[in-house]
Amino acid sequence: MLTSRKSPLRFAAVAAIAVATTFGASAQATDITGAGSSFVYPVVSKWSAAYAEKTGNHVNYQSIGSGGGIAQIKAGTVDFGASDMPLDEATLDKFGLGQFPDVIGGIVPAFNIEGIAPGKLVFDGPTLADIYLGKITKWNDPAIQKLNPGTKLPAASITVVHRSDGSGTTFNFSDYLSKVSPEWKTKVGEGTAVQWPVGVGGKGNEGVSAYVKQIKNSIGFVEYAYALQNHIGYAVMKNAAGKVVAPTIANFQAAADTADWKHSKNFNLVMTNAPGANAWPITATSWVIMYKKPKNAAHAKVAFDFFKWAYEHGQEQARSLDYVPLPPSLVKQIETYWNTQYKM
Amino acid sequence: MSAASIYMRRRLTNVLAMILSACATALGLLFLVWILLVTARNGLSAFHVSLFTKITAYADQGGLSNAIVGSLIMDLMALMICAPIGVLAGVYLAEYASRTRLGTTIRFLNDILLSAPSIVMGLFVYVIIVLPMSHLTNGGISFSGFAGSVALALIGLPVIVRTTDEMLHLVPGTLREAALSLGVPKWKLTVQILIRAASSGILTGVLLALARLAGETAPLLFTAFGNNFMTVHPLDEMASLPIAIYQYTNDPSPALHSIAWAGALLITIFVLTLSLITRFLFSRKKVTYE
Amino acid sequence: MQVTSAEPLARDIDKRSRADARHDLIFHRLLKFCALLVLASLIGAALSTLWGGRAVLFGQGWHFLTNDAWNPVADDYGALAPIFGTLVTSLIAVVLAVPVSFGIALFLTEIAPTWMRGPVSAAIELLAGIPSIIYGMWGLFVFVPFMANIEPGLNDTLGQLPLVGKLFQGPPLGLGLLTAGIVLAVMILPFITSVMREVFLTVPTRLKESSYALGSTTWEVLWDIVLPYTRSAVIGGIILGLGRALGETMAVTFVLGNSYNITASLLMPGTSISSSIANEFNEAVGIHRSALIALGFLLFVVTFIVLLIARLLLRQLAKREGN
Numbered sequence: 030m031l032t033s034r035k036s037p038l039r040f041a042a043v044a045a046i047a048v049a050t051t052f053g054a055s056a057q058a059t060d061i062t063g064a065g066s067s068f069v070y071p072v073v074s075k076w077s078a079a080y081a082e083k084t085g086n087h088v089n090y091q092s093i094g095s096g097g098g099i100a101q102i103k104a105g106t107v108d109f110g111a112s113d114m115p116l117d118e119a120t121l122d123k124f125g126l127g128q129f130p131d132v133i134g135g136i137v138p139a140f141n142i143e144g145i146a147p148g149k150l151v152f153d154g155p156t157l158a159d160i161y162l163g164k165i166t167k168w169n170d171p172a173i174q175k176l177n178p179g180t181k182l183p184a185a186s187i188t189v190v191h192r193s194d195g196s197g198t199t200f201n202f203s204d205y206l207s208k209v210s211p212e213w214k215t216k217v218g219e220g221t222a223v224q225w226p227v228g229v230g231g232k233g234n235e236g237v238s239a240y241v242k243q244i245k246n247s248i249g250f251v252e253y254a255y256a257l258q259n260h261i262g263y264a265v266m267k268n269a270a271g272k273v274v275a276p277t278i279a280n281f282q283a284a285a286d287t288a289d290w291k292h293s294k295n296f297n298l299v300m301t302n303a304p305g306a307n308a309w310p311i312t313a314t315s316w317v318i319m320y321k322k323p324k325n326a327a328h329a330k331v332a333f334d335f336f337k338w339a340y341e342h343g344q345e346q347a348r349s350l351d352y353v354p355l356p357p358s359l360v361k362q363i364e365t366y367w368n369t370q371y372k373m
Numbered sequence: 374m375s376a377a378s379i380y381m382r383r384r385l386t387n388v389l390a391m392i393l394s395a396c397a398t399a400l401g402l403l404f405l406v407w408i409l410l411v412t413a414r415n416g417l418s419a420f421h422v423s424l425f426t427k428i429t430a431y432a433d434q435g436g437l438s439n440a441i442v443g444s445l446i447m448d449l450m451a452l453m454i455c456a457p458i459g460v461l462a463g464v465y466l467a468e469y470a471s472r473t474r475l476g477t478t479i480r481f482l483n484d485i486l487l488s489a490p491s492i493v494m495g496l497f498v499y500v501i502i503v504l505p506m507s508h509l510t511n512g513g514i515s516f517s518g519f520a521g522s523v524a525l526a527l528i529g530l531p532v533i534v535r536t537t538d539e540m541l542h543l544v545p546g547t548l549r550e551a552a553l554s555l556g557v558p559k560w561k562l563t564v565q566i567l568i569r570a571a572s573s574g575i576l577t578g579v580l581l582a583l584a585r586l587a588g589e590t591a592p593l594l595f596t597a598f599g600n601n602f603m604t605v606h607p608l609d610e611m612a613s614l615p616i617a618i619y620q621y622t623n624d625p626s627p628a629l630h631s632i633a634w635a636g637a638l639l640i641t642i643f644v645l646t647l648s649l650i651t652r653f654l655f656s657r658k659k660v661t662y663e
Numbered sequence: 664m665q666v667t668s669a670e671p672l673a674r675d676i677d678k679r680s681r682a683d684a685r686h687d688l689i690f691h692r693l694l695k696f697c698a699l700l701v702l703a704s705l706i707g708a709a710l711s712t713l714w715g716g717r718a719v720l721f722g723q724g725w726h727f728l729t730n731d732a733w734n735p736v737a738d739d740y741g742a743l744a745p746i747f748g749t750l751v752t753s754l755i756a757v758v759l760a761v762p763v764s765f766g767i768a769l770f771l772t773e774i775a776p777t778w779m780r781g782p783v784s785a786a787i788e789l790l791a792g793i794p795s796i797i798y799g800m801w802g803l804f805v806f807v808p809f810m811a812n813i814e815p816g817l818n819d820t821l822g823q824l825p826l827v828g829k830l831f832q833g834p835p836l837g838l839g840l841l842t843a844g845i846v847l848a849v850m851i852l853p854f855i856t857s858v859m860r861e862v863f864l865t866v867p868t869r870l871k872e873s874s875y876a877l878g879s880t881t882w883e884v885l886w887d888i889v890l891p892y893t894r895s896a897v898i899g900g901i902i903l904g905l906g907r908a909l910g911e912t913m914a915v916t917f918v919l920g921n922s923y924n925i926t927a928s929l930l931m932p933g934t935s936i937s938s939s940i941a942n943e944f945n946e947a948v949g950i951h952r953s954a955l956i957a958l959g960f961l962l963f964v965v966t967f968i969v970l971l972i973a974r975l976l977l978r979q980l981a982k983r984e985g986n
Binding site for chain 2: 683684686687689690691693694695697698699700701702704705706707708711712715762763764765766767769770771774775783785786787788789790791792793794795796797798800801804805849852853856865880881882883885902903905906907908909910912913936937940941944945956959962963966967970974
C-alpha cells in the first residue's frame, strides 16, 4: 500500500528531472531537423553523429522519402528537406526555396546467372531499356550476345526485377533509360515511380537485392553499396563516350566532374549519361532544399555549418559507406551559391 | 447399406477429423516456431549490452537505446489515451446501447476502424495535431512523441472497444438483474460489478491492443518522425523501435540488419511476455458462472 | 418533492436516489462521449482521406474505379488492380485460415488432453503478437524461397486440373498473390482460432452430453451440435480475421511482388491497396499523392461493403434458424 502510494510521486519526480534535463540540454546546443531522401540517410546520419560529438549540435535527419521531404519543408515542419529529384525553377521561386547537391552515388544493374561472375557482363543503355521494356526476353538474345562476344549466355527467360516503392534510384534509372531510348521515353518516361511494362517489384534496394539473389536468370538495379554488400553480380556499362566502364568510385566522380553544373541554374541537373570518357552512366546525387529566407535563422545557420563541415571532413565517412564526396570544383560552386542566394 | 458399414464409416470420419485437427494444430505451431527461430537466429548476434546503452546515431557502432526508450514512452502514453476511452466506449456499447441504432452503428464503424490502414491514422493525426502545433509555435514544435502516441492510440482503440464489448456480453444477465433488484444504481453496477466481473477479459483486450500498436511503423513516420538522439520529452521528435527496424532493414550493411532483427526480437519478446502475463492473470481470475 | 411526508428515512432514500439518478446521468453521458469519440475518429480519418484524395476521387470519378492502369509519370491512376489484389489475397487467407482454425479449435476443446490445452492455445495466440514487419521479413527471406521450390510442383499437379488449373500456372518466382495469401492466413489464424475456441467452450455441456449419450462421435457432436449453436459468433470471428487481412500492410508488401497486374494465376505478382500506399507514399507528390490517399478512402469503402455483406449473411442465417 505504502509503495503504491509512493510510486506516483517518485515517478513524477523522475519525470520532472528528465524534463528539466532535456530543457537544459536543448538550451546549450541547437537541435535541427531534416527529412527526405532515403538514399542519403546512411551517410547523413553518420555525419550527424560525428558532427554532434564535435559541436554538440544535433542534426536529426529522418528518411521519410523525397516526396515527404519536399512536403515537409514546404509545410515548414523541418529545417531542411532532401530530395533525389531536383525541384524546377518555378517551384523554387514560388516557395522561395534554394537547393544544392550533398553527396554522389552510383546505381548498377545487377544480375543472377549461373556461371557468370560479377563485372563479367556488359550492357549498353539501349539493350538495358529493351530488357525493361520487355522486348528482349531471353538472355541469349543477339543484342546481349553482341555486347558479350566471349560469354556463353543461357537460353533462359529473363525475369525483370524493379523497385515497387517510389525512389530516387528509380528516378535516376528511368531518367537514364529515357535519355538512351526514345521508345522508353515515350512509353514509360522518368519519375520516382513509373509504370513498369514487365517484371516484379521489390520493396527498397533490399527487396530488389533479395529478389535478384533468389530468382535465377533475373536482372535488377540497385545502389552500388547494395550490390557490393550482398555479393550479387553487377554488370559493367558502355557509357555515352562509347567506352566500357566499371562501377567504381573514380568513375562516379568522373561523371560528377564532367556534368555541366556551370550552366545549371540552382543545380537543376540530372547527371545520368554524363559525357566523360570514364563517366559511369547511371550516377546520381541528392539535393538539400532550404528556404532562402529561413524562418529560424539560428537553425539554418547550423544546417549550413553542418553541410560545410560534411564537405570538408565527411569524405572518409562517405567513402566508407560507398558514397562519393562531391568534387572540389562543385563544392566551390555551392559555397558561392550560398553566399549569393541565401540571406542570413 | 448395413448398420455395420454405416458404423464403420462414422468411425472413420471421426478418426479422420481427429487426425486432421491434430495436423492443423501442428501446422499452426510449426509456423510459430519457424518465425520465432528465424527472428532469434538473425537477431541474437546483435544482442549485447551496447544494444541497450548506445543510441541509433552511431548506426552500426551504436545500439537502440533511444528507440527503446521512445517506444516505451509512446506505447505507454498511447495506452493511457486509448485504454480508458476504449473501455468506457465498450461499456456504453454493451450496457447502454446494445440494441439501439447508435450502438449498432458505432459497433459497425468500429469494425471498419479495426482494419483501417495504419498509415491513414498517421496522416489523420498529422493533419489534426502536427500541422496546427507547427503553426501555433511557428515551427518550434512540429513532430512529437505526443502526436505519435495519439496515432498509436487510434490503432489500439478499436481493439479495446471490441473486446470490452464482447467480454461484457459474456457476463450473465442474472448478475445485472440481481444487482438492479437490490436497488444498486446503474453506474455502480457497471463499475463495481460488471467491469470487475469482466476485468480479466478487458485486460486481455488492452494488452492485445498494446501488442498491435507496439509493432506499428506507418503511423509514426509522420507523427513521431524519429530521432537519432536520446530524448524523453514528449514534445520532441521521438525515436521508436519499429522506425529503427524499418530504417535498418533497408540499409546495405549486414551489421544494421542484425540490429534490426534484434530490435524485432525485442518487440516480440515484449509482446510475448505481456501476453504470457495476461494469460496468467486470466487463468487465475477466471470466473465461472455455472 | 414530498417533504411533508417527514419520515427521515424516506427523505434519505429520496435524496440518495436523486443523487444516484444524477450520477447515472453523468456516467451515461461520459460513456456516450467516449463512444462518440470512437465514431468521430473513424469519421475524421475517413474524411481526411476523402479530402486528401479529392483531386482524384472527384476529378476522375468512376474512371478511377474502372481503370486498370497505374502510371505515375502520366498521372493516370486506376484502383482496379489494387482492389483486385486486396480482395484476392484476403480471400485466399480466409479460405486457408478458416479450416485450419476450425481444426485447432476442435483439437483444443474436444481432443487434446487438458494439460495441453492451456500452453497450446497460448502458443497459437502468440502468433497474433508477432509484429507484422517480422512476418514481412520472414516472408521475404525465408518463405519466398521456400515457395519458389514448391511452385514447380504446383504447376505440375494443381496446374493440370481443368477449370482451376489456370490459377496455379506461372513462373516459380516464390512471390505473388498465393504467397501473400498464405502469409496473411498465418497472421489471421490466431484471431479466428481464439474466437472459435472461446465460443465452443460456451456451448452448454448438457447439449453435448445428450448427443454423446445418443451415440454420436466427437466429430458429429462438433459438426451437428457445437457448430450450429455457435455459428453466428464463429462468423464474427472470421470477420475479425478478414478485417485484419484487408488492411494488413507490411507483411504483404514484402512478398506480393508489387506489380499492377490483374491475372488469373495466383502465382503471379500483384498489388494491394495498403501495399501500394506503403510503397509509394513516401516519394509521391501532387496528383500521385492524392491518388494514394484516395486508395486509402477506397479501402474504407471496400471494408464497409465486405462487412456489410458478412452482416447480411449473418442475419440471413439467423432468420433461417428461426431465432
